Amino acid sequence: MGGSKMDVMTSIDSGKLSPKKIALYVVLALVAIGLPVYFQSVGNAFMVHIFALVGIYIMLSLGLNIVVGYAGLLDLGYIAFYGMGAYVGVLLGYVFQGITGGPGSALAGFSYWFLLIPAALAGALTGIALGTPVLRLRGDYLAIVTLGFGEIVRIALTNNIGGLTNGSAGLPRVGEIIVPAAGQKWVYLNLSSANFTFSKDLFWYFVIVALVLLAVFVIRRLDNSRLGRAWVAMREDEVAAAATGVNIMQTKLWAFSLGAMWGGVAGITYAYWVGFISPESFNFMESVLVVCMVVLGGMGSIPGAALGAVIIAGLPEIIRYLAQSPLLSGVLTAEQASAIGDYRFLIFGGLMVVMMALRPQGILPSKRRARELTEAEAIIEEENESLWEAEHKHDTPHGL
Amino acid sequence: MSIDLSTVPQQIVNGVTLGGMYALIALGYTLVYGILLMINFAHSEMFMAGAYFGLLFLNILSKVAFFTSSTLGFILLYVIVFLLAMICTGILGMLTERFAYRPLRHAPRLAPLISAIGVSLFLQNAALLWISSRSIPFPVLFPVKNYRIAGANVSTLQILIVVSTILLLIGLDTFISKTKIGKAMRATSQDRDAAGLMGVNINSVIALTFFIGPALGGAAGMFSGMYYGNIKYNMGFIPGIKSFTAAVIGGIGNLRGAMLGGFILGFIEAIAAGFLSSGYKDVIAFLILILVLIFRPGGLLGESVVEKV
Numbered sequence: 001m002g003g004s005k006m007d008v009m010t011s012i013d014s015g016k017l018s019p020k021k022i023a024l025y026v027v028l029a030l031v032a033i034g035l036p037v038y039f040q041s042v043g044n045a046f047m048v049h050i051f052a053l054v055g056i057y058i059m060l061s062l063g064l065n066i067v068v069g070y071a072g073l074l075d076l077g078y079i080a081f082y083g084m085g086a087y088v089g090v091l092l093g094y095v096f097q098g099i100t101g102g103p104g105s106a107l108a109g110f111s112y113w114f115l116l117i118p119a120a121l122a123g124a125l126t127g128i129a130l131g132t133p134v135l136r137l138r139g140d141y142l143a144i145v146t147l148g149f150g151e152i153v154r155i156a157l158t159n160n161i162g163g164l165t166n167g168s169a170g171l172p173r174v175g176e177i178i179v180p181a182a183g184q185k186w187v188y189l190n191l192s193s194a195n196f197t198f199s200k201d202l203f204w205y206f207v208i209v210a211l212v213l214l215a216v217f218v219i220r221r222l223d224n225s226r227l228g229r230a231w232v233a234m235r236e237d238e239v240a241a242a243a244t245g246v247n248i249m250q251t252k253l254w255a256f257s258l259g260a261m262w263g264g265v266a267g268i269t270y271a272y273w274v275g276f277i278s279p280e281s282f283n284f285m286e287s288v289l290v291v292c293m294v295v296l297g298g299m300g301s302i303p304g305a306a307l308g309a310v311i312i313a314g315l316p317e318i319i320r321y322l323a324q325s326p327l328l329s330g331v332l333t334a335e336q337a338s339a340i341g342d343y344r345f346l347i348f349g350g351l352m353v354v355m356m357a358l359r360p361q362g363i364l365p366s367k368r369r370a371r372e373l374t375e376a377e378a379i380i381e382e383e384n385e386s387l388w389e390a391e392h393k394h395d396t397p398h399g400l
Numbered sequence: 401m402s403i404d405l406s407t408v409p410q411q412i413v414n415g416v417t418l419g420g421m422y423a424l425i426a427l428g429y430t431l432v433y434g435i436l437l438m439i440n441f442a443h444s445e446m447f448m449a450g451a452y453f454g455l456l457f458l459n460i461l462s463k464v465a466f467f468t469s470s471t472l473g474f475i476l477l478y479v480i481v482f483l484l485a486m487i488c489t490g491i492l493g494m495l496t497e498r499f500a501y502r503p504l505r506h507a508p509r510l511a512p513l514i515s516a517i518g519v520s521l522f523l524q525n526a527a528l529l530w531i532s533s534r535s536i537p538f539p540v541l542f543p544v545k546n547y548r549i550a551g552a553n554v555s556t557l558q559i560l561i562v563v564s565t566i567l568l569l570i571g572l573d574t575f576i577s578k579t580k581i582g583k584a585m586r587a588t589s590q591d592r593d594a595a596g597l598m599g600v601n602i603n604s605v606i607a608l609t610f611f612i613g614p615a616l617g618g619a620a621g622m623f624s625g626m627y628y629g630n631i632k633y634n635m636g637f638i639p640g641i642k643s644f645t646a647a648v649i650g651g652i653g654n655l656r657g658a659m660l661g662g663f664i665l666g667f668i669e670a671i672a673a674g675f676l677s678s679g680y681k682d683v684i685a686f687l688i689l690i691l692v693l694i695f696r697p698g699g700l701l702g703e704s705v706v707e708k709v
Contacts (some may be wrong), residue, residue, distance in 0.1 A: 021452075044468040074510055078449050133694050140439045141693055148686035151641070284637070288517060288651060295514055346525035352518025356511045357503040 037137075040202050041195070048201040050317045052273065055208035056266050057313040061293040061305040062203025062215045063262025067299035068291065069366075070228060071255035072235030073135070074143040076287050080130075081123040081260035083157060083282035085267025088122035089115050090171045090178055090277060091164060097179060112272040117185030123264020131256035136247060150287055170269075170278025171306065178275050181207075204273040211269060215262055216302055222258065222266055223302075225312035237253060237263040285345075289313075292348050296355060298362025307364050316344045409552035411670040416459050417558045417627065419666020420565035424620035425643035426650070426658035427572065428493075428613030429614075434589040435609050438509075442496055443617055444640020445523035446489050450618020451635065452527060453485040453540055462541055474542045483620055486615040493614025494607050501610075502603075527633035535632040536623035561623045568616060576655060585609065587660040589653070609701040638682060642669075645689040651699025660701065664704035 017025075039047040048187060067075045093111045100107035134145045160167035172178050184203045191198040222228050230251045233241035242248050273279045289312060297308025319340050355362070425447055430627045432440040461467055467477035500519045503632045522611050540557065547554045576582040587595040588605045596602045624639065646665040650657025665685060673681045692699065 068510075072510065074513060136692065137693055137697070140513055141648075141697070143513060144439065144641070144648075145690055145693055148641065148689050152683050152686050155680065155683050159677070288521065291514070291517065342529060343525075345521055348530060349518045349521030349523075349525060353500045353515050354520070356507070356515040356518070357500075360507065360511055 016144070025175060030203060036202060036205050040144070040197070040199060045199060045201060047321060048199065048205060050314060050321075052201055052205040052208055054314040055205060055212055056270050057261055057272075057290070057293065057309040058268040058306045059208070059211050059215055059269075061297070061309040062212070062302065063259045063266070064290050065259075065294050065300065065302070065305040066219060066222070066231075066262075067255050067259035068294050069298075069305065070231040070235065071252060072139070072222065072231075073252060074291070075146045075259070076143050077130075077146035077153070077282070077288040077290065078176045078259070078263060078290055079282045079284075080150040080153035081126055081263030082267040082270070082286075083153055083265030083277075083279070084126045084260075085119040085123045086271040086277045086282075087165060087171070087267075088117040088264070089155065089268030090271050092118055093178060093272075094176070103177055108179045109185075111179055112181035112268070115268060118270035120261045120264045123267065124261040126264075127257040127260030128253055131253050134304070135252040135256065137160055147284065147287070150282075150284060154279050154282055154284075155280070165279070166387050168279055170276060173278070178272055180275075181272055200273075212306075215265075216306075219302055227251065227254055235336055240302070249333060289348075292352060295352060296348075296362060298365035301362065301364050301366035303361050304364035307352075308362070311363075312344075312348060313377060316340060406551065407674055408671070409465055409550050411674045412667070413549075413552045413558060415667040415670030416663065417490055417561055417666070418670060419663035420644045421620045421623055421627075421639065421662075422643045422661025422665050423569060423621075423659045424616045425639060426647040426662045427569075427655065428617040428649040429644050430650070430652055430658040431609050431613045433647070434655075435585065435592075435606060436501070436505075436512075438501070438512045438681060439516070439644065440501075440613070441513060442500075442523065443519050443613065444643075445491055446614035446636075447615040447621040447624070447639055448491055448527060448631070448633065448636035449523065450485050450489040450614075450621030451538065451631040452531065452621075453488040453618060454622035454625060455536065455631060456538070457481045457484045458541070462539075467543065481628070482619060482622060486618050487623070489618025490615035493610040493617075494508035497607060497610035498538040502606075504536050516671055524633055524636070531568045531633065533633065535630040535635075538629055538631050540629070557626055561627060562605035562620070565623070568619060572612070572616065573659075574656065577633050581605075581608065605653035641689075642682075645692075648689060649692050651701040654699065654701045657699055657701035661699070664700075682700055 034318045036048050036051045037047075039051070060078070064075065064082075067073050067078070089112075092115050096111040096114060097103050097105075097108050100111075102108065130146070130149050134142060134149075157165045158168050165171065166173050179198070184200055187203050188200075230241065230246045233244065233246055234248060234251055238248060241251075245383060252323045270281075293312050294305050295307035295308070296304075296311060297306065298304030420675065425443065428446065429440060430440065434445070440598045458477075461477055461481060467473040496519050500515045501512050504515055542556070544556050547556075547559075576585060584595065584600045584605050585608070587598065587600055587604060589643055592602055595605075620639075621631075621636070642665060645663065646661035647658045648661070649664055650659070650661030652658075665688070668688065669681065672684045676684070
């Protein structure tokens with residue numbers, strides 16, 4: 001037992017790349033860069049859009065993975081942080097326009113780049129504001145409270161809170177615009193050729209890819225840091241973690257705010273990319289979808305979270321696209337393909353149930369997590385039994 | 401903001417009706433929590449399923465002339481429809497327990513919760529795809545009259561809903577506190593292993609819990625359909641969350657607490673809806689939930705729970 005434990009630990013800690021892994025990364029990079037460019041060159045703007053959208057969801061999934069996967073806190077209102085980033089980004093954008101001399105000025109285009117950090121902070125601060133009072137709550141209570149918080153944010157946005165959000169009509173209001181980011185026009189003018197347009201979607205796709213890479217880098221570093229280990233310790237046993245010197249509140253708040261931060265970044269990026277936001281983009285279903293991505297891919301695993309986002313946000317669209325292309329048109333009719341799109345929530349729901357019963361660690365589990373869930377199952381079971389017992393003992397006086 | 405006190409009696413009546421529905425749904429949450437210590441996230445879909453089953457049986461049975469020809473026929477029709485809808489919803493609840501929760505009984509705590517979200521997603525979309533994505537009218541077949549009592553309009557429907565709710569609540573309370581099966585349920589909720597050693601069949605007690613809870617939730621769903629006149633695939637979400645709030649207010653795991661919490665929440669909401677903008681109506685329940693959980697996590701009738709190791 002001791003030997004295998006060592007092996008697992010060293011294989012987690014060694015950052016060395018095997019040739020196999022390098023090959024995998026090269027293929028991934030080629031696909032991630034090549035495919036959208038190819039789609040753009042054949043004039044398929046829709047697929048470029050889907051790629052960028054999947055990128056946004058990967059960012060969200062990575063952010064939520066910090067909260068759910070690493071720290072083990074089920075957050076069902078994660079989309080509120082996404083909404084916060086989007087609205088703060090757009091509203092501060094107006095301020096920025098005002099300072100720099102109107103939407104037409106040369107400087108106004110820098111609003112996205114300039115506001116990226118404030119939007120991230122807005123997400124993080126919202127996370128802290130919500131987290132401070134509620135993080136003392138136990139897992140399932142926390143899930144419901146975060147759900148309530150997400151709904152409060154959405155309802156407040158819908159009700160045009162403070163006259164800022166323009167209610168369900170969304171932002172920007174008639175006559176206003178979200179200024180396109182600087183760089184968008186430049187690539188269009190300089191990198192397009194006679195038969196290739198460097199479109200807005202493609203530009204944003206690359207921005208999103210860069211942000212996702214940044215997120216992966218930061219989160220990997222976090223995972224291997226003191227804080228990352230504190231998260232895992234806390235997730236596995238809060239009391240034991242506290243006893244070994246982990247400051248539970250602080251550690252939870254870090255998880256909450258660092259997760260929320262990526263929600264904020266994804267939010268402002270979505271707003272400036274699409275150029276329009278409304279409260280309906282930030283509803284409870286979106287939160288559930290992001291949770292699905294994390295769970296499906298494998299809680300606590302970065303490749304897992306990314307894969308979950310690709311499958312849940314991308315796959316239905318890709319199937320729909322393929323059905324219209326000559327590749328699959330003989331096999332699937334367009335109606336059948338769009339039915340797959342309609343059935344996706346049903347399938348995801350069923351998948352979550354099956355997943356929890358058969359493969360709770362997800363498709364691409366983190367090594368640490370997989371080990372806990374499989375090899376140590378007997379121990380965990382035993383622990384749960386006694387935990388269950390302990391929790392039940394003091395419910396005794398009134399029971400039902 | 402002007403406060404018009406003359407509407408208060410009306411809001412109390414509305415609050416009681418609403419509160420009764422919340423109490424019925426809240427019981428499902430609290431029963432399951434009392435025994436399995438899990439939040440049955442899919443319970444709001446039981447509420448929805450109850451309304452759909454009710455409509456189905458109402459449509460089938462109202463074709464029989466006997467049921468629609470006399471007052472006695474109407475009463476019988478509604479009693480039968482309610483029983484059938486409750487039984488079907490109860491069976492649906494047992495099926496979800498069997499397939500989604502039982503395999504996870506010893507899993508880490510997040511697992512059944514995620515599984516429950518999956519069930520909720522599945523059922524909601526099953527109703528959306530296989531029945532209708534629009535709201536469906538829910539007919540009330542008997543003539544509805546309005547009575548004027550103490551400055552408030554009270555309809556036959558409201559009386560029916562409140563009276564049946566109270567009957568169901570009393571029935572459940574008696575069942576749990578007086579019968580032998582009720583005793584087995586209480587024993588299981590106190591200590592599952594010890595109850596098992598005393599000869600209680602744990603699996604069937606849990607299955608029964610998952611029958612009773614959804615059956616009551618289904619009844620609430622039918623009431624809601626009759627009261628608001630239509631049903632929709634996503635009708636369960638908001639009442640589900642609010643009823644969970646009600647269960648928490650009363651002290652989750654505590655049956656009488658859930659009933660009390662339901663009525664309290666119904667009152668607060670009806671009063672608040674009269675004095676605040678209706679756009680923020682749904683926020684109130686969420687705010688109360690957050691405040692209760694922060695300041696009195698044990699609820700009104702529950703005692704504060706100390707985490708032991």
